[in-house]
Amino acid sequence: MAKMRDGAQWLSNHYAANDYYCEDEKVVGTWVGRGAESFGIAGAAIQPQDPAFLRIFSGLTPDGQKLKPQASEIIGYDFQCSAQKSVSIVALIGGDDRLIDAHREAVALAYQELEKLACVREGKTPQTQRRVCSASLCSARFDHDTSRALDPHLHTHFATANFSASREAKRYALETHDMVKAIRFAGKVYQSALRANVEALGYGTRNKLNDKGQVEGFEIAGISDELCEKYSQRRSEIEEAIHTFTQKYGRPPTAAETHVIAKETRGLKLTNITTAEVRTRQRNRASPGELEQIERVRAQALTASRAQTARRQSPLNTLDASELVAFVRDHLAERKATFSEHDLIAEALNRGMGKVSLPQLREAIQNDPEIVRLDQIQNAMSVLTDRTNLIQEKESVAVVDAGIDSRAAINADFVPFHDLIQQGDKWIRVDPTTGVAHDYTDQRRAVTDLLQSTDQVFALRGVAGAGKTTALKEFHAGVLGAGRQHVLLAPTRKAVEALAREVPDATVDTVEAFLLRTQTPERKAELAGAVITVDEWGLLSNRAGHALLKVVQEAGADVRFVGDTRQHVAVEAGDFARTLEAHAKLRSTTLSTISRQRDPDYRAAVTDLAAGRIKDGLAKLDERGWIHEAKSGYLIEAATRYLGLSEFGSKILDNNGSPHVLAVGPTHAEIRAFTAQVREQMQKHRAL
Numbered sequence: 001m002a003k004m005r006d007g008a009q010w011l012s013n014h015y016a017a018n019d020y021y022c023e024d025e026k027v028v029g030t031w032v033g034r035g036a037e038s039f040g041i042a043g044a045a046i047q048p049q050d051p052a053f054l055r056i057f058s059g060l061t062p063d064g065q066k067l068k069p070q071a072s073e074i075i076g077y078d079f080q081c082s083a084q085k086s087v088s089i090v091a092l093i094g095g096d097d098r099l100i101d102a103h104r105e106a107v108a109l110a111y112q113e114l115e116k117l118a119c120v121r122e123g124k125t126p127q128t129q130r131r132v133c134s135a136s137l138c139s140a141r142f143d144h145d146t147s148r149a150l151d152p153h154l155h156t157h158f159a160t161a162n163f164s165a166s167r168e169a170k171r172y173a174l175e176t177h178d179m180v181k182a183i184r185f186a187g188k189v190y191q192s193a194l195r196a197n198v199e200a201l202g203y204g205t206r207n208k209l210n211d212k213g214q215v216e217g218f219e220i221a222g223i224s225d226e227l228c229e230k231y232s233q234r235r236s237e238i239e240e241a242i243h244t245f246t247q248k249y250g251r252p253p254t255a256a257e258t259h260v261i262a263k264e265t266r267g268l269k270l271t272n273i274t275t276a277e278v279r280t281r282q283r284n285r286a287s288p289g290e291l292e293q294i295e296r297v298r299a300q301a302l303t304a305s306r307a308q309t310a311r312r313q314s315p316l317n318t319l320d321a322s323e324l325v326a327f328v329r330d331h332l333a334e335r336k337a338t339f340s341e342h343d344l345i346a347e348a349l350n351r352g353m354g355k356v357s358l359p360q361l362r363e364a365i366q367n368d369p370e371i372v373r374l375d376q377i378q379n380a381m382s383v384l385t386d387r388t389n390l391i392q393e394k395e396s397v398a399v400v401d402a403g404i405d406s407r408a409a410i411n412a413d414f415v416p417f418h419d420l421i422q423q424g425d426k427w428i429r430v431d432p433t434t435g436v437a438h439d440y441t442d443q444r445r446a447v448t449d450l451l452q453s454t455d456q457v458f459a460l461r462g463v464a465g466a467g468k469t470t471a472l473k474e475f476h477a478g479v480l481g482a483g484r485q486h487v488l489l490a491p492t493r494k495a496v497e498a499l500a501r502e503v504p505d506a507t508v509d510t511v512e513a514f515l516l517r518t519q520t521p522e523r524k525a526e527l528a529g530a531v532i533t534v535d536e537w538g539l540l541s542n543r544a545g546h547a548l549l550k551v552v553q554e555a556g557a558d559v560r561f562v563g564d565t566r567q568h569v570a571v572e573a574g575d576f577a578r579t580l581e582a583h584a585k586l587r588s589t590t591l592s593t594i595s596r597q598r599d600p601d602y603r604a605a606v607t608d609l610a611a612g613r614i615k616d617g618l619a620k621l622d623e624r625g626w627i628h629e630a631k632s633g634y635l636i637e638a639a640t641r642y643l644g645l646s647e648f649g650s651k652i653l654d655n656n657g658s659p660h661v662l663a664v665g666p667t668h669a670e671i672r673a674f675t676a677q678v679r680e681q682m683q684k685h686r687a688l
Contacts, residue, residue, distance in 0.1 A: 001180060002259075004076040004159065007057025008049075014078075015142040015157060016048040020150065020271045020278060027142050029053075032108075033115060035138030035164065046140050053140055056161050067163050067171055076161045077176060079114065079139075081107050081190050083154035084208070086223035087198060089231055092145055092152040093282055093291075094298040100154065102197035104143060107156045110190035111139070113358075117179045117342075117380040120164045120172035136164045137174075146278055149233035150271065178380040185342040188349040191217055195354030202305030203297070205354065215350055222297040227290055231282070238262050249632045251673040257632075319352045321360035325368055327351075333386040337393075337542055337574035338374060341365065341382040392546040393579050399549045400584035403456025407558055410531055411482035416447035416474045442593045443471040449589035450560055451478045456552070457580075459537075459561040462591030468562055469502050471591065472535065475560070476503050485530040489514050489548075491539035499535055511544050518551050527555035537561040542574025635670060638663065639677035648687055 004010050016026045029046030036042040039062050046053050052062040057075045059067050083091075083103045091099035118136035140159040147153040164174045195205055195218050204221035219228065229236075241261045245253050253261060273281075283291065328348045332339045348361050365371060365384075372390050374383045417440050420427040427444050428437045446460055450471075462468040472488075479486040488508045490496045500508045509517075511534065518524055532552060534540070540548070552559045565577040580586045597603040601624055608617030621627050630637040646661040663678075665671040682688035 001176075001183060002078045002080075003074050004057065004078055004162075005073055007075055007159075008054055010057070010076075010078065010159060011046075011050065011053055012048065015046075015140070015159060018144045018275075019146055019148045019153075020273050022272065022274045025275055027144060029140045029142040029159075031138070032111065032141045032158070033137035033139045033160070035136055035161070039138065046142075053159075056138060057159070059163075067161075074162050076159055077174070079111075079158040079160060079186075081110055081156050081158075081187070083194065084191075084217055084219050085153075085228040085232060086220040087194065088145070088152040088154040089223060089227065090203075090220055090294060090298055090301075091154060092279070093231075093286065094294040096201075096298050096301070098201050099198065100145070102194060102201060103154045104156070106190050106193035106197055109193045109358075110186045111141075111158055113189050114179055114182065114186040117182050118164050119175040119178060119380050121175045137161075138163070146275075147234040148271075149237065150273075150278055150281060151231045151233050152282055153234070181340070181381065182342045182346075185346040188346045188353070189358060192349040192353045192356075192358075196357075199354055200305075200308070202301035202303065202308060207353075215353065218353055220297060222293065222300070224293070227286070227293065230285065230290075245632075249635065249673075251635055251669060319355040321348075321352075321356050321364040322368070324348050324352050324356060325361060325364040326370070329368065329371060329386055333389060337389050338383050338385045341384055344384065389542055389574060392542050393574070393583075396542070396546045396549050396576065396580065397584040399553050400457045400580055400586050403553075404585055404587070405454050407454050407456050409452045409454055410484060410558060411451045411478045414448075414451050414478035414481050416444050416451075416478065420444065439593065440470075442591050443474065446471050446589045446591050447474045447478060450475050451482075453587065455587055457549070457559050457561070457586060459580075459586055459588035460563075460591065461588050462562070462564055468535075468591060469498075472499075472533065472562060473503055475533070476506055479531045485527070487514070487527070487530055487532045488535065489532060490535045491544070492536070495536045495539075511540065511548060515544070515547050515551065518555070524551060524555040527551070527557045530555070530557040531560065532557050533560045533562060535562045537563045538565040538577045539563075540576040542576050542579065545574075545576030545580075635674050636677055639674055639681060642674075643678060643681055648682060 015029060018025070018027045026048050029050075031039075031041045031044050031046065031052075033042070041052055041062055044052070055062055055064060056067075059075070061067055083099075087099050087103065090096055091103070115137045138161045140157075142157045142159070144155050144157070145153065160174070162174050163171050198220065199205055205218045206221045207215045208217040208219050210216045219225075238258075238261060241264070242253060242258060245257070245261060286294070325344070325348055328344055328351065332344060332347065344365065345358070345361050348356070349358070370387045372385050372387050374385055417427065417429070420429055420440055422428075425441070426439055427441045428439055430437050446462075450458065450460060460468065460471065462471075476486055476488070486506060488499050488503060488506045489511045490499055490508070491511050493510060496508050496510055499506070514532075518527065532548075534548070537545075549559070551557075561577070561580075563577070565575075565581060597606050601620065605617045605620035605624075608614075608620060618627065628634075628637065628641070642661065642663045663674060665674055679688060
């Protein structure tokens with residue numbers, strides 16, 4: 001999908017010219033969509049400089065009335081759908097026009113599905129919900145068969161006006177949120193329908209895999225990857241530009257940057273050439289053997305198609321839709337507690353491409369007893385979960401609620417941080433080395449709350465740097481002081497190692513190891529009266545959290561959850577911590593005073609960031625000169641700054657570097673690119 005800002009330019013330079021130019025040959029478009037039907041122009045031809053097109057993509061109706069207030073420079077959206085390269089080759093170079101019809105039919109189906117997701121946003125408040133349109137898209141359809149590099153390239157554009165209508169026929173700006181989220185879904189609807197159509201014409205097909213070995217599409221059997229590559233010059237241009245970008249900036253471009261690269265690599269001037277000349281050039285690029293390959297595949301398909309027609313057989317619907325839906329459901333539910341129906345269908349179509357129909361999949365989803373619909377508001381995309389996950393969430397909430405005021409306090413007499421000095425309403429400790437006073441008021445209160453709570457399940461929330469680990473050590477002493485067994489757990493091995501260093505006399509393990517160890521009744525009995533503390537609990541999945549609470553309930557133990565749910569999210573399905581915070585009667589205490597950052601300006605900025613005041617926090621950092629922007633070359637500049645500040649700086653730049661400098665990157669790709677830049681500069685200065 002691309003955004004349109006100038007309707008006249010798109011019509012003359014893109015749609016009517018078939019990506020090459022000839023005075024006597026112009027592509028004629030067609031109006032489609034329920035919005036076009038409401039104007040009475042559906043099915044009408046769209047000629048170059050078409051008045052209706054120019055009016056609609058200027059915010060007017062075909063007869064010149066104003067459509068809606070022009071609130072955006074975006075006058076429309078260009079949705080494009082492209083055939084598999086082998087289909088384009090056999091259709092255009094092999095001359096099998098049936099494949100062109102197969103493409104057009106599959107495109108129409110994909111557009112119909114995408115149109116169902118077109119919405120409008122009524123009202124001006126953030127709480128306004130998107131609404132599905134009843135008379136929605138007004139689109140201009142243009143079928144093209146060649147790329148600007150003159151490759152055979154069957155593709156269709158849907159120039160879609162930026163307006164839609166509600167059920168009451170009021171016109172609004174088009175809300176494309178769900179349409180954009182469903183691009184993959186619409187693409188898989190197209191690919192699956194096209195594959196079924198191609199096989200119905202007698203062609204064999206093969207899966208096309210990506211670099212990870214996953215199915216991403218299909219190709220016609222007998223048309224080699226080498227031949228497809230030969231007729232993909234346009235793609236080669238883009239990939240070469242991406243490689244140049246990566247070499248220059250030390251990282252691959254983002255999706256937005258790749259889109260810009262694709263636009264910049266397009267020839268500004270179209271080639272002045274006729275369709276007959278294009279076909280001649282395309283055939284001349286193939287060797288005699290390759291032309292023979294194309295003709296052989298086409299002839300075999302025609303023979304197979306006749307035999308197939310005689311037997312009245314179709315290759316479609318050879319997979320069990322119910323089994324496919326169940327498999328994909330389990331696959332998605334392993335990592336996500338909720339997922340859209342369109343994601344489920346897209347993945348099912350991808351795995352059963354051309355072997356199962358869209359109506360079959362929808363029926364299988366409707367009849368699947370393990371799928372639960374979570375729709376509570378009117379929305380274009382249905383939200384689903386699996387029944388097991390929903391049951392686990394409800395049972396976890398029930399355990400927490402049942403445990404309110406059901407237990408005795410762990411240690412009501414314990415005085416946390418007994419060596420603190422009271423100054424007014426503050427409790428402080430003076431560092432004997434530096435003489436600096438540190439405030440422990442927050443930690444003292446939090447430990448007292450943890451020890452005195454009468455809830456079976458209780459939580460300690462704390463922002464990063466607020467002293468949760470310090471409070472945990474004191475809490476551990478309070479638990480042992482009451483003669484209770486204390487088990488410390490964390491979701492990851494790294495977190496366990498950190499806890500073991502901070503609380504060396506405690507039993508520390510991962511949550512998974514603990515669950516495996518406590519499966520028998522005898523093991524659970526050993527936990528009677530124990531206190532189980534889980535650090536970094538935001539990483540717990542629904543499955544692990546549910547299993548842990550079940551052990552706690554059966555053993556008669558108490559549990560204390562520690563962490564900040566804003567910092568971490570579970571890798572597996574579900575968000576156990578946020579589920580309890582949102583739906584259970586979970587009570588908690590909070591550490592909100594940040595103490596990790598000693599510099600007062602730095603601490604003030606971090607406090608703003610932790611509280612969600614992002615703009616204020618960034619402004620404070622910027623005032624100190626701590627924010628640097630370098631656009632595309634930011635990793636190169638960051639590597640240079642790192643070397644200048646680090647211990648290598650003294651060797652390379654003749655300055656006073658420090659060994660206490662860290663470089664932190666948010667993604668593996670950036671880290672690899674940054675490291676490569678550092679190594680390159682060190683090698684250049686013979687420091688490596």
